[in-house]
Amino acid sequence: MKVKVRFLQELYQIVGKHEVEYELDDSATVEDLLKILPEKVKEIVLDERGGIRYPAEVAVNGRRIEFLDGLKTRLNDGDVVVVSPRALFVV
Amino acid sequence: MEFKLLRIDLTEWRAKEEVLKDGIMRKYIGGRGLGAYLAMKEIPPHINPLSSENKIYILTGPLTGTGAFETGRYHVVGKSPLTGILGDSNSGGQFGPWLRFAGYDGIVVEGASDEPVWVSIVDGEVRFHPAKRLWGKGVVYTEKKIRAEMKTPSEHIGSVLAIGPAGENLSKIAAIMNDKYRAAGRTGLAAVLGYKKLKAIFVKGSRKIEMADKKKFHEESKKILKKIMEHPISDALGKFGTAVLVNIINAHGAFPTKNWTRGTFEKAFEISGEYLAEKYLVTNKGCWGCVIRCARVSKVDSGPFRTPVSEGPEYESIWAMGANTLIGDLKALIKLNYLANDLGFDTISLGNTMATLMELYEKAKKGELPEDKAKELLDLLEDIAPEWGDPHAFIQAIWRAAYRDGIGDLIAEGAKRLAEYFGSPDSAIHVRGLELPAYDPRGINSMALSYATSNRGGCHLRAYSVSFDVLGVPEKFDPLAIDKRKVELVKYQQDYFSVIDSLVLCKFNTFATDHTDYVEILKAVTGWDDLTADELLIAGERIYNLERLFAVREGHGYKDYLPKRLIEEPLPDGPAKGKTAKEALETYLPYYYELRGWVDGIPKKETLHRLGLEEFEHLGA
Ligand code: SF4
Numbered sequence: 001m002k003v004k005v006r007f008l009q010e011l012y013q014i015v016g017k018h019e020v021e022y023e024l025d026d027s028a029t030v031e032d033l034l035k036i037l038p039e040k041v042k043e044i045v046l047d048e049r050g051g052i053r054y055p056a057e058v059a060v061n062g063r064r065i066e067f068l069d070g071l072k073t074r075l076n077d078g079d080v081v082v083v084s085p086r087a088l089f090v091v
Numbered sequence: 092m093e094f095k096l097l098r099i100d101l102t103e104w105r106a107k108e109e110v111l112k113d114g115i116m117r118k119y120i121g122g123r124g125l126g127a128y129l130a131m132k133e134i135p136p137h138i139n140p141l142s143s144e145n146k147i148y149i150l151t152g153p154l155t156g157t158g159a160f161e162t163g164r165y166h167v168v169g170k171s172p173l174t175g176i177l178g179d180s181n182s183g184g185q186f187g188p189w190l191r192f193a194g195y196d197g198i199v200v201e202g203a204s205d206e207p208v209w210v211s212i213v214d215g216e217v218r219f220h221p222a223k224r225l226w227g228k229g230v231v232y233t234e235k236k237i238r239a240e241m242k243t244p245s246e247h248i249g250s251v252l253a254i255g256p257a258g259e260n261l262s263k264i265a266a267i268m269n270d271k272y273r274a275a276g277r278t279g280l281a282a283v284l285g286y287k288k289l290k291a292i293f294v295k296g297s298r299k300i301e302m303a304d305k306k307k308f309h310e311e312s313k314k315i316l317k318k319i320m321e322h323p324i325s326d327a328l329g330k331f332g333t334a335v336l337v338n339i340i341n342a343h344g345a346f347p348t349k350n351w352t353r354g355t356f357e358k359a360f361e362i363s364g365e366y367l368a369e370k371y372l373v374t375n376k377g378c379w380g381c382v383i384r385c386a387r388v389s390k391v392d393s394g395p396f397r398t399p400v401s402e403g404p405e406y407e408s409i410w411a412m413g414a415n416t417l418i419g420d421l422k423a424l425i426k427l428n429y430l431a432n433d434l435g436f437d438t439i440s441l442g443n444t445m446a447t448l449m450e451l452y453e454k455a456k457k458g459e460l461p462e463d464k465a466k467e468l469l470d471l472l473e474d475i476a477p478e479w480g481d482p483h484a485f486i487q488a489i490w491r492a493a494y495r496d497g498i499g500d501l502i503a504e505g506a507k508r509l510a511e512y513f514g515s516p517d518s519a520i521h522v523r524g525l526e527l528p529a530y531d532p533r534g535i536n537s538m539a540l541s542y543a544t545s546n547r548g549g550c551h552l553r554a555y556s557v558s559f560d561v562l563g564v565p566e567k568f569d570p571l572a573i574d575k576r577k578v579e580l581v582k583y584q585q586d587y588f589s590v591i592d593s594l595v596l597c598k599f600n601t602f603a604t605d606h607t608d609y610v611e612i613l614k615a616v617t618g619w620d621d622l623t624a625d626e627l628l629i630a631g632e633r634i635y636n637l638e639r640l641f642a643v644r645e646g647h648g649y650k651d652y653l654p655k656r657l658i659e660e661p662l663p664d665g666p667a668k669g670k671t672a673k674e675a676l677e678t679y680l681p682y683y684y685e686l687r688g689w690v691d692g693i694p695k696k697e698t699l700h701r702l703g704l705e706e707f708e709h710l711g712a
Contacts, residue, residue: 008338009331009365018338018360055323062343062666067569082342086323 001026001077003033007041008084014040024075030058031071033081044085055086092116092153092617093301094125097195097217099210101287102143102202106210106217108195117619117630118703121152121196123179124593124634126168129199130177131637131707136644140172141261141286143203149190149252149292150197152595153616156188156379157300159312160319161597163188163379165269171278173263173440173505174524174548176648177641178278181552181592183378183386184270186294189250193296200289209253209291211241214298222290229433230255230268231401237293246270249295255435256493258285262503264440264526268432272402273378276437278525278547279505303618311612315604320382322603324562328385329375333406334364336529341414343561343570344665345534347527348414349479350446351520351656354531354665358419362409371425373400383599389425396426396482404428404438410529411442416449416485423482430486434493440505441492443519443526445485447506448498449477450518461514468513471498517655523548523648532657534667535560535570536675537577540683543651543676544585546638552598554584564602571667573675578682586631593634606631633702636687636694640710649692651680 003022007015015038024033034046047053051071058065059082065073075081094111111125119125126148138144147169154162165187171178190198194215207222220240225233234251243249250270257265258281265281266274284290302308319325327335340346341359348356360366371391377384387405391398404424412418412427431438452472455465475491475498477484491499501509506526510519520527525548532538537556545553559580560570568574587606591598594609607624614622642648657672684690688698689712696711 006338006342006360009327009335012365013369018365059342066567082338084339086327 001028001075003075003077003079003081005033005037006080006082008082010085011041011044011083014038028075029071030060030065030073030075030081033075034058034071037083041083045083057084057086058082092619094121094196095194096197096199097212098199098201099217100202101200101204101208101289104204104208104219116153116617119634120590120593120630121155122150122166122593122595123168123181124589124630125197126150126166126179127177127634127637127641130168130170131641134170138170140170140175140283143287145170145283145286147200147280147283147287148197149200150595151187151191152593153613154594154596155196156191157302157308157312157616158380159308159612160316161378161381161383161600162595163377163381164595164597165190165275166592166595167267167275167280169280169283171280171547172261172282173279174648176523176645177547177638178280179547180267180275180277180280181595182267182269182273182275183381183597184250184273185379186250186252186269186273187595188379189294189296191300192298193294194298198292200284200287203286204288207288207290209237209293210289211293212296213241213294214296222288225290226259227256230435231271231433233291234271237291241293241295243295249293251291251293253291253435254281254284254289255433257435257503258282259290260493260495260503261285262436262492262495263508264437264444264503264505265435266437268435272432274432274437276439277550279437279440281435302616304615308612308615311615315600315608315612316382318603318608319600324602325383325599328383328599331364331368332375332385332387334362334367334387334404334409336406337363337409338365340530343534344662344667345531345570346410346414347520347529347531349417350415350443350450350518351527351531352660352663354534354662354667356414356417356419359414361419362413362421362424364406366421367404371421376402378597381597383597385599391422391425394422396420396422398426398429401429401432403432407529408438408442411439412445412485413442415442415446417480418482418485419480420482427482427485427489430489434489436489436492439528440526441489443521444502444506444509445477445488447510447518447520448488448502449479451510451513451515452477453479454515454518455513459515464512464514520654520656521549522653525549527654530557531662531667532653532672532675533662533670534665536573536672537568537570537581539653539657539672539675540578540581540679543653543680544581544683546635546642553588554581555588555598555601556581556584558602562602565605571670573678575678575682578679578686581679582683582686585635586628589631589634590627593630629702633704636698636702636704637707639689639692639694640704640707643693643710651692
């Protein structure tokens with residue numbers, strides 16, 4: 001399946017693109033997606049234990065993952081995932 | 092604490108000084124609170140806001156210009172020509188501090204002049220200057236000429252407040268501008284200055300602001316500053332400006348698009364703070380003494396939207412004039428923002444009014460307006476043809492509105508009057524006549540209550556409940572879940588923000604602080620040694636109730652409601668698809684009244700008593 005990832009703020013500056021499409025296995029979760037993001041993005045978004053590093057946030061189709069199943073949230077074809085370096089207004 | 096007011100009588104071109112009593116200051120603090128109190132005492136009920144009986148209060152607060160943190164702002168209060176109730180607005184830049192340095196903590200503009208005039212205040216000395224040559228001119232030119240006349244070319248010294256042609260021509264959506272690009276935009280108070288024929292005020296001086304305990308002030312100031320600088324939002328605001336919100340609010344489907352008919356805009360990224368920083372940003376800038384420095388300095392080098400180096404655009408302006416009208420070209424928005432500033436418009440109201448106009452134009456063509464009205468509108472719009480997303484039509488319309496030419500005469504009246512005139516009142520998205528800002532309450536449901544109960548009309552700055560519904564300050568909530576604790580937080584923010592606007596601080600402090608953070612520093616400045624945090628918050632509540640009483644006294648503007656579109660039409664897209672604001676408002680409002688001690692929008696007599704508002708008890712329920 002394919003999902004779109006939108007990078008905000010400094011992550012946009014690192015990646016150089018606002019939106020990038022990623023190809024994933026059909027059963028992939030948010031955790032699987034985050035693992036394949038560019039290293040510099042991962043440094044900002046993930047902590048040592050693989051959790052979300054404060055104050056970064058991730059949302060799937062406009063819903064913060066903490067209101068879904070967290071890192072275990074299952075992704076579906078066509079989903080839009082927003083990754084933001086700050087806990088800033090991402091639902 | 093001594094608070095020195097300057098009363099400027101424009102009828103006689105005379106000024107006199109007045110020192111306010113410490114007791115009044117402690118009850119109403121300064122800025123917005125003091126303005127509400129003075130307006131209630133001095134502006135007679137039921138007057139026409141565009142008459143010499145109306146007054147404009149330009150006020151600082153006890154912390155303004157003290158050099159601490161985000162203390163560079165000022166507040167304006169008066170009876171609003173747009174809403175017919177108490178209006179007020181806040182602006183940054185450097186006018187507030189320089190007003191205090193010039194010798195006064197506030198100005199009351201009274202009476203009306205027969206001919207255009209501008210006023211200079213330099214080290215306590217007040218002079219009146221004929222302004223015939225400045226009348227009809229833009230804000231940028233006006234500031235340049237006044238600075239030349241005052242021999243103060245450096246923009247770091249002194250400050251100019253001015254109105255543009257919009258205010259002169261009594262547009263109800265005109266903004267009071269200062270330092271060229273900063274706006275006390277909301278509620279159309281520039282039209283009152285236009286009626287009074289006051290074009291501008293120049294301030295400069297070297298008065299030192301006295302403090303009860305300087306050492307303590309510096310210690311407290313450092314503590315607050317540290318909190319603000321450590322907060323992740325402060326850093327984001329500095330880097331990307333307020334437009335950092337574009338992608339975020341759009342991501343969560345609460346970015347009002349096409350006159351509030353959708354919650355997401357497909358070109359959001361192209362008008363975002365990230366894109367602005369990459370393409371058109373020259374540098375960032377701060378209001379006087381600010382460390383966050385969220386203001387943008389931008390320019391467009393070439394093409395039809397070429398714009399000189401100037402400040403902006405802010406999130407609200409980008410949204411109102413962009414997504415809401417489907418204009419997705421940031422170059423065009425920088426140009427529109429420049430024109431709106433120079434002609435002196437409130438960009439939120441202007442953008443909404445243009446979106447209303449585009450909707451009316453579409454309806455007229457489809458035969459969805461009363462026949463005679465459709466014909467009149469199509470005749471008036473023949474040479475503008477404001478299709479959705481057309482920046483050139485918008486540019487033409489701004490000029491017309493500023494000089495009330497043709498359709499401009501109706502655009503200048505704001506969205507509500509425009510939509511009503513053409514027989515489609517629900518095409519204007521407003522509360523109490525004030526056009527709404529850039530958060531759709533169908534996607535952030537606490538905003539339903541914040542907007543409905545906002546005393547000055549549709550506004551995000553009485554309670555910025557986006558902060559807890561989305562950001563998690565002070566607690567994290569799901570913005571789509573109905574939760575009555577949100578009501579408690581909306582009320583708290585309304586009271587706390589009343590304090591912030593009365594101390595006259597920037598609201599970007601409030602992500603990192605709460606009301607308890609300001610007790611010690613206020614003591615250090617004022618010498619109110621027995622001040623408590625509770626007393627401060629109650630002052631905020633007092634101010635909120637007093638503002639509501641102004642509407643009660645006018646006999647309108649105290650009913651709490653939302654526009655029909657937000658209550659009846661579900662969002663068709665995004666994460667909040669299918670949602671309206673109806674359930675949230677109906678659930679939250681009764682509990683809100685219970686917490687406030689109000690009945691159907693009117694404070695109870697016992698509430699007024701509890702808040703020390705006995706002198707207005709006759710207005711209570
Ligand atoms: S944070 Fe922005 S608006 Fe607030 S005082 Fe600083 S520059 Fe002005």
